Amino acid sequence: MDDSSTVRVGLIGYGLAGSVFHAPLIAATEGLVLDTIVTSSPERQRQARAEFPDVRLADSADELWGRADELDLIVIASPNRTHVPLARAAVEAGLPVVVDKPLAATAAEAQELAALAEARGLLLSVFQNRRWDNDFLTLRKLLAEGALGDVRRFESRFERWRPQLKGGWRESGDPAEAGGLLYDLGSHLVDQALTLFGPVESVYAEVDVRRPGAQTDDDTFIALTHTSGVRSHLWMSAITAQLGPRFRVLGSGSGYVKYGLDPQEAALREGLRPGDPSAEWGAEPESAWGRLGAGESPLTGGGVPVPTLQGDYPAYYAAVAAALRDGTPPPVTAAEAAAALHVLEAARVSAAERRTVRIEVPA
Numbered sequence: 001m002d003d004s005s006t007v008r009v010g011l012i013g014y015g016l017a018g019s020v021f022h023a024p025l026i027a028a029t030e031g032l033v034l035d036t037i038v039t040s041s042p043e044r045q046r047q048a049r050a051e052f053p054d055v056r057l058a059d060s061a062d063e064l065w066g067r068a069d070e071l072d073l074i075v076i077a078s079p080n081r082t083h084v085p086l087a088r089a090a091v092e093a094g095l096p097v098v099v100d101k102p103l104a105a106t107a108a109e110a111q112e113l114a115a116l117a118e119a120r121g122l123l124l125s126v127f128q129n130r131r132w133d134n135d136f137l138t139l140r141k142l143l144a145e146g147a148l149g150d151v152r153r154f155e156s157r158f159e160r161w162r163p164q165l166k167g168g169w170r171e172s173g174d175p176a177e178a179g180g181l182l183y184d185l186g187s188h189l190v191d192q193a194l195t196l197f198g199p200v201e202s203v204y205a206e207v208d209v210r211r212p213g214a215q216t217d218d219d220t221f222i223a224l225t226h227t228s229g230v231r232s233h234l235w236m237s238a239i240t241a242q243l244g245p246r247f248r249v250l251g252s253g254s255g256y257v258k259y260g261l262d263p264q265e266a267a268l269r270e271g272l273r274p275g276d277p278s279a280e281w282g283a284e285p286e287s288a289w290g291r292l293g294a295g296e297s298p299l300t301g302g303g304v305p306v307p308t309l310q311g312d313y314p315a316y317y318a319a320v321a322a323a324l325r326d327g328t329p330p331p332v333t334a335a336e337a338a339a340a341l342h343v344l345e346a347a348r349v350s351a352a353e354r355r356t357v358r359i360e361v362p363a
Helices: 016-027 042-051 080-092 107-120 134-145 185-197 264-269 314-326 334-353
Strands: 007-012 032-038 056-058 073-076 097-100 124-127 151-159 200-208 219-226 231-237 247-251 255-258 290-293 304-306
Touching: 007 016, 007 314, 016 032, 016 042, 016 073, 016 097, 016 264, 016 314, 032 314, 042 056, 073 080, 080 097, 080 107, 107 124, 107 334, 124 314, 124 334, 134 185, 134 247, 134 255, 134 290, 151 185, 185 219, 185 231, 185 334, 200 334, 219 334
Parallel strands: 007 032, 007 073, 032 056, 073 097, 097 124, 151 231
Antiparallel strands: 151 247, 200 219, 219 231, 247 255, 255 290, 290 304
């Protein structure tokens, strides 16, 4: 693909993931053009047409395979249970693929997809946008600078206060849906922990169903022991009445504590777009900065404020475009997704059997 080529994108799914994240970010990326949106919902078709007047609409993904030569990339933002069959169909049609997390319900399925894409010489990447959260980018910078010393414990949370059920496939108890917080928010938390601190040798988990009428986990904790010696403690919950820090990272020299969420999702939900002159994309006020220090709580003035880097979700699709154009590595690989799924599967076993589960780490 030469520098002048435009990547024509077919987007499958126009619910939350498709309409709030993927479509706006694709449209904002130089070298990508949103060609077709697949949704069978008349309401979502009207929404897509209003937001992207030049886009083509399709009722079914099968319509894309019949004109695969008119497309250069497929993005799958449909419910979790459809990820594997749709990704397989796209690859078999000769098309590179981006799949929203989780790539699959099992690590074995993820590995099979990775092998198929590699055999066909096609890109297969997973949308792990939280690697480009502002707080995560800031923490990576601090770690690269050695600002904390040797990290001993990493605490990470995605907590919410949603005591009432919302319904939909994400709260379904059907294992085929791969719903629940373990696979939803846990996919992000585990991916971040692996990205920062490497492979995991053991997993302990508590996976609970707390809300009346709930069918799948809504309050989950995972403890990871990395081969590097770091311990990661990860919380994901829909029933947290008082939210904890997003990150608390403890090292031999100092600690970093950060409250609050990256602002990019809220901006996208509000209709703001990267490059919008009305707002500095991914930036947050000084009042939200984390603090770095030792010996005193940040809530009582301990430590020094650390300027939070700007979040950068657009970097994901810019890297996808570069990978298709120049052959550079994809921003997130299927192998990385499979490694995270190994951890999530071990967490399920740990919770069910009330024991710590060891993971075989390749030599």
